[in-house]
Amino acid sequence: MGTASPTTLLICEHCDTVYRRRPLGRGEVATCARCQAELERHHGLGVNALLALILTALIVFVQANMWPIVTLGLSGQLSGTTLWGVIIAMWREQAQVVSVLVAATLFFFPLMKMAMLGWLLWFARAGRRAPGFVRLMVALHYLGPWTMSEVFVLGALVAIVKAHAYFDVIPAPGIYAYAALTLLITILAGVDLRQLWDDVPERAA
Amino acid sequence: MSALPRAAELGLIACAVCGQVCRAVPGDPRLDGDSVGDAMACPRCGSTLRRRKPQSYARTWALLIAAFIMYIPANVLPIMRTASLNDIDDNTIISGVVELWVKGSPDLAIIVFTASIVVPMLKFLALGTLLVSSWRGSGWARVQRAKLYRLVELIGYWSMLDVFVVALLTALVRFSVLSLVEPLPGVIFFGLTVVLTMLAAMSFDPRLIWDGKDTDD
Numbered sequence: 001m002g003t004a005s006p007t008t009l010l011i012c013e014h015c016d017t018v019y020r021r022r023p024l025g026r027g028e029v030a031t032c033a034r035c036q037a038e039l040e041r042h043h044g045l046g047v048n049a050l051l052a053l054i055l056t057a058l059i060v061f062v063q064a065n066m067w068p069i070v071t072l073g074l075s076g077q078l079s080g081t082t083l084w085g086v087i088i089a090m091w092r093e094q095a096q097v098v099s100v101l102v103a104a105t106l107f108f109f110p111l112m113k114m115a116m117l118g119w120l121l122w123f124a125r126a127g128r129r130a131p132g133f134v135r136l137m138v139a140l141h142y143l144g145p146w147t148m149s150e151v152f153v154l155g156a157l158v159a160i161v162k163a164h165a166y167f168d169v170i171p172a173p174g175i176y177a178y179a180a181l182t183l184l185i186t187i188l189a190g191v192d193l194r195q196l197w198d199d200v201p202e203r204a205a
Numbered sequence: 206m207s208a209l210p211r212a213a214e215l216g217l218i219a220c221a222v223c224g225q226v227c228r229a230v231p232g233d234p235r236l237d238g239d240s241v242g243d244a245m246a247c248p249r250c251g252s253t254l255r256r257r258k259p260q261s262y263a264r265t266w267a268l269l270i271a272a273f274i275m276y277i278p279a280n281v282l283p284i285m286r287t288a289s290l291n292d293i294d295d296n297t298i299i300s301g302v303v304e305l306w307v308k309g310s311p312d313l314a315i316i317v318f319t320a321s322i323v324v325p326m327l328k329f330l331a332l333g334t335l336l337v338s339s340w341r342g343s344g345w346a347r348v349q350r351a352k353l354y355r356l357v358e359l360i361g362y363w364s365m366l367d368v369f370v371v372a373l374l375t376a377l378v379r380f381s382v383l384s385l386v387e388p389l390p391g392v393i394f395f396g397l398t399v400v401l402t403m404l405a406a407m408s409f410d411p412r413l414i415w416d417g418k419d420t421d422d
Contacts, residue, residue: 009226011219014351015415016212018226034209035351035415070373074380081376089376095388101396102372105365138250141222145358145403148365155369158317161310162301162370163377166289166384194224197249 010039043191047199050191051121057184058114064149064177065107069156073168080172083107105148110185113143117193124200133200140193150182211415218254220247227254258410262340265409269332272401275394276325282391285371289384297391298322298367320366321395328402331357332409339413347414354411361406364399368392 010021010030014037024030024042032039045053068080081089083106090099116136123130130136156178160169212218218229218236225247229236236245236256244253258264283295296304298321306314331353338345371392378386 009217011212011217011224011226013219013221013224014355014411016219016412018210018212018215018217034348035411036348037351037355037411070377072377074384077380079377079379081373086372086376089379090372090388093375093388095372095375095393097393098368098372098388098396101365101368101400105362106369134250138222138252145362145407148362148369151363151365152369154316154320154363155366156373158305158313158366158370159373159377161308161313162305163374165308167378197223197225202249 012037012039041190041192045191047121047124050188051118051125053184053188054114054118054121057181057188058118060177060181060184061110061114064174064181067174067177068172069174069178070160070163071170071172072163073170074166082174105146106152109143110147110149113140113147116140117188120196124196127200129200129202137193137196147185149178149185153178153182213256218256220250220252220254221258222252223247223250225249229254229256257412257416258408261408261410261413262336265332265336265405268401268405268408269329269336272325272398272405273329275398275401276329279391279395279398282394283389284367284391284395285374286387286389287374287378287384288387295389298395301367301370317367317370320363324360324364325398325402328357328361328406332402332405335409335414339416342416350414351411354406354409354414357406361403362399364402365396368396368399 008021010019011017012019012032012035015032015035017032017034019030019032019039021040022030024040026042026044029041030039031037065083068082068085071078071080073079083102087099087103087107090096090102116139120130120133120136123133153175156175160171163169212226216229218227219225220227227245227247229245233245236254244255246252247254280298283297284301285296287294287296302314302318302322305311305317335350335354338350371386371388374386375388378384
């Protein structure tokens, strides 16, 4: 067993078909002829642009977590909450499973993802593999679908509409930060991170 | 169409984690995923190399059935209690959708209905169909089934919508005795359903769709 010229072959993850890899032009997408899954996608974002996106996302993430998301008013009383308010409330109300789910998918996993990517890209900028490159790349693969910030934005919208029937609802700055974060995450989700394996050669480790 | 070579026929294997193409001895039992011990590791990322996801049928069935069992209390039990000065109201998923519809936001009602009823049901049906048809080596609508699988993967986590709504309302509506919202056990079962269906979708190997008795397509 060995490495079969990694840059020349490509195997479709969804149906096991083997292809000869060819360089993609700007905006081009390679699709599997058998099962029509996406094989590879060329993205115009370089390492610097990606790093800038990650840093922006991190700043917005801090704001989304510090500022209250929604504020409710009822006969003069005001009640607002941040994401951590949500996590603590669910824990106290005997819904620890939900509390852990919310904390993991809306706080820890997105934060880990951004921090890890930022770390990898920071070193990739200098053409080097970051310390722990292999382990972080594997961890990023497994973190894949377990971040749900975009679902949370829609959930906040539904909660606002539901609460509107009984209370004065004031959308707080956190919800705008979340909306911006969703946009950034969507852009980042379109980037094929596996390219980093080829972009940063091993010998430079 | 039979000119497209498959990795297993060429003695190649793709690393499930990093996508690295590796040379493998055809028929090596260590690559089939059921043996324990000295498994081969990807030279690039160190993950275990396997021809297919290990015990894909058994795992996917188990997770899918577990998710379905959780889905029953998730729908029958109320997910949230809204209490105000003069009345206590327990909401199930469906009654929440109906309330949203009546309160004048039918568009959001449709979104919540899709996320919490249609998507989980679709996942049960779709994964069940994929499991049965692939098990039988069926050549029926392979491209469409492959697309169906990718759809299931893509939309799966949107079902968390209602869980987040309950969590947010619980944290927000805290006006002492005047008015409060509490989560009820239904929401826990629902959260577990979503996680289990996501795990089920991940453990299904879409390559099984193409591994039929007659590999000529």
